[in-house]
Amino acid sequence: HSIEEFIALIKHCDLLISPDTSAVHIAAAFEKKLIALFNDYPDNYAKFRTANPNANIIMPRGTTNINQIPPELIINEIEKQLFSLKDNK
Numbered sequence: 001h002s003i004e005e006f007i008a009l010i011k012h013c014d015l016l017i018s019p020d021t022s023a024v025h026i027a028a029a030f031e032k033k034l035i036a037l038f039n040d041y042p043d044n045y046a047k048f049r050t051a052n053p054n055a056n057i058i059m060p061r062g063t064t065n066i067n068q069i070p071p072e073l074i075i076n077e078i079e080k081q082l083f084s085l086k087d088n089k
Contacts, residue, residue, distance in 0.1 A: 016032055018036060019038075020039065028052035028055065032054060033055075033081055033084070034056065
C-alpha cells in the first residue's frame with residue numbers, strides 16, 4: 001500500500017486513534033477527530049504535538065511507556081468521541 005492510500009483512508013475517517021506517528025499529523029491536516037497516544041517526553045511533545053483543534057492527547061503519567069496508559073482512560077475517550085459524532089449526524 002502507498003502513502004497516498006493511507007492519506008485517503010484517514011481523509012475519510014470520522015475518528016482516528018493512533019500513537020504519535022505520521023497518522024496523527026495527517027489527521028491534523030484534515031482536522032479530523034483524533035485520539036493521540038503520546039509518550040511523556042515534554043520536549044518531544046512541545047516540538048511535535050498536533051495543533052489540531054479536534055485532537056485529544058493522552059499521555060501516561062510517571063512513565064514514558066504508552067502501554068501504561070490505563071485502558072479505561074482510552075475507552076472513555078473513545079466513547080465520548082463516538083457519542084459526539086453521533087450527536088453531530
